[in-house]
Amino acid sequence: MVQATGLTVLGATGSVGVSTLDVVARNPGRFEIVALTAHSDHEGLLAQCREHRPRYAVLVKDAAADQLEAALRREGLDTSVLRGEQALADVAAMPETDVIMAAIVGAAGLLPSLAAARAGKRILLANKEALVMSGAFFMQAVADSGGEIVPIDSEHNAIFQSLGGQRACRDRGVRRIILTASGGPLRERPAREFARVTPAEACNHPNWDMGAKISVDSATLMNKGLEVIEACWLFDVSPDQVEVVVHPQSLVHSMVEFEDGSVMAELGHADMRTPIAYGLGFPQRIESGLPPLDFCGLPPLTFEPVDTDKFPCLALGIRAARDGGRMPAVLNAANEVAVALFLDGAIGFDEIPGLIEATLANFEPGSDADIEAVLATDRRARELAKSAAQARKRRPA
Ligand code: NAD
Numbered sequence: 001m002v003q004a005t006g007l008t009v010l011g012a013t014g015s016v017g018v019s020t021l022d023v024v025a026r027n028p029g030r031f032e033i034v035a036l037t038a039h040s041d042h043e044g045l046l047a048q049c050r051e052h053r054p055r056y057a058v059l060v061k062d063a064a065a066d067q068l069e070a071a072l073r074r075e076g077l078d079t080s081v082l083r084g085e086q087a088l089a090d091v092a093a094m095p096e097t098d099v100i101m102a103a104i105v106g107a108a109g110l111l112p113s114l115a116a117a118r119a120g121k122r123i124l125l126a127n128k129e130a131l132v133m134s135g136a137f138f139m140q141a142v143a144d145s146g147g148e149i150v151p152i153d154s155e156h157n158a159i160f161q162s163l164g165g166q167r168a169c170r171d172r173g174v175r176r177i178i179l180t181a182s183g184g185p186l187r188e189r190p191a192r193e194f195a196r197v198t199p200a201e202a203c204n205h206p207n208w209d210m211g212a213k214i215s216v217d218s219a220t221l222m223n224k225g226l227e228v229i230e231a232c233w234l235f236d237v238s239p240d241q242v243e244v245v246v247h248p249q250s251l252v253h254s255m256v257e258f259e260d261g262s263v264m265a266e267l268g269h270a271d272m273r274t275p276i277a278y279g280l281g282f283p284q285r286i287e288s289g290l291p292p293l294d295f296c297g298l299p300p301l302t303f304e305p306v307d308t309d310k311f312p313c314l315a316l317g318i319r320a321a322r323d324g325g326r327m328p329a330v331l332n333a334a335n336e337v338a339v340a341l342f343l344d345g346a347i348g349f350d351e352i353p354g355l356i357e358a359t360l361a362n363f364e365p366g367s368d369a370d371i372e373a374v375l376a377t378d379r380r381a382r383e384l385a386k387s388a389a390q391a392r393k394r395r396p397a
Pocket residue numbers: 010011012013014015016017037038039040041060102103104105106108126127128129152153154208209210211212213214272
């Protein structure tokens with residue numbers, strides 16, 4: 001029997017976290033859960049502690065950590081509760097952790113994911129925002145520590161698989177990377193109706209069941225903009241080598257085209273358990289819980305160009321990728337603010353791109369010197385995005 005892999009799941013109670021633990025449960029004896037983390041959902045984390053018996057459970061919020069601690073004591077479970085942001089980074093870097101699933105949403109995932117990178121861990125990277133914000137520092141930390149990244153975002157996982165389980169593209173005859181996009185829930189909705197789109201409609205993705213933030217990103221197509229930036233860092237390619245094509249069935253998860261005209265693609269169900277199982281088992285294949293693909297029962301696979309006039313967030317993402325430096329971090333911060341305001345009902349769906357563009361206009365593309373400077377850029381961009389939203393509210397319609 002091989003030794004169990006020590007696994008820490010950051011963002012265990014979220015959509016990717018829950019799918020990760022589902023795959024773990026299907027592979028008994030293969031993983032030992034070192035730590036599970038969440039922001040404040042103590043009940044969700046308690047249920048996961050009962051089933052997976054982690055050594056540590058981390059909650060960012062103190063009051064939630066107190067509740068979890070009391071409940072674990074009542075039930076006689078010996079999981080230790082840690083609290084606060086620093087504890088996220090601590091469990092990501094501790095020696096018992098061999099592999100981390102980085103599945104916190106947004107910029108909050110940066111420091112814990114970076115701690116794992118510095119500690120030389122194998123990082124199963126779902127938290128694309130960390131890479132978008134600080135790609136240069138993140139990739140350098142992985143290279144310096146001898147760590148490893150296995151992409152979990154389905155497109156990047158498909159590219160990784162199409163490259164034969166490697167990230168390197170250089171000198172391997174790669175002509176271009178083709179990211180597929182479902183087009184999101186508003187693909188067929190006319191742009192003139194975007195002012196009326198509700199958070200529930202924007203989150204109602206036709207193919208994927210995901211957390212609220214990435215669901216809105218999929219509706220604006222900012223998700224694809226972030227993914228272009230993510231692809232540039234992961235595979236060391238320029239934005240001009242990355243193309244986006246709409247593929248509404250979400251069966252082809254992305255493709256790599258080579259100089260000789262060969263195109264390698266990965267196909268499968270639109271279910272994150274496949275890329276998650278790939279990452280957890282890598283380089284072996286393990287059970288994910290998904291049934292075989294019934295090829296004769298599949299809908300026709302179709303491809304169409306993206307309408308960036310209708311979805312300007314994708315164009316903003318590509319522009320930030322080309323500008324480089326701090327612009328992707330600004331883009332990410334402004335987008336997180338805009339999405340949160342939209343989910344709170346404070347701005348319309350149609351106002352999201354304008355708010356991000358207005359924030360980007362305050363910055364020059366030079367590079368930040370270190371991670372502290374990246375975090376300062378992130379904070380400044382958030383403030384500017386919030387004031388831009390306030391200013392719009394005050395302006396008469
Ligand atoms: P989610 O909202 O469902 O879950 C987020 C998790 O992070 C939760 O466990 C939550 O407790 C935790 N969290 C939230 N804010 C936090 C904070 N400030 N500090 C610490 N923990 C915090 O999100 P998700 O859909 O699972 O997405 C997670 C990441 O994976 C995102 O970066 C997303 O872009 C990426 N991703 C998700 C999917 C998907 O299918 N859901 C697919 C590809 C990539």
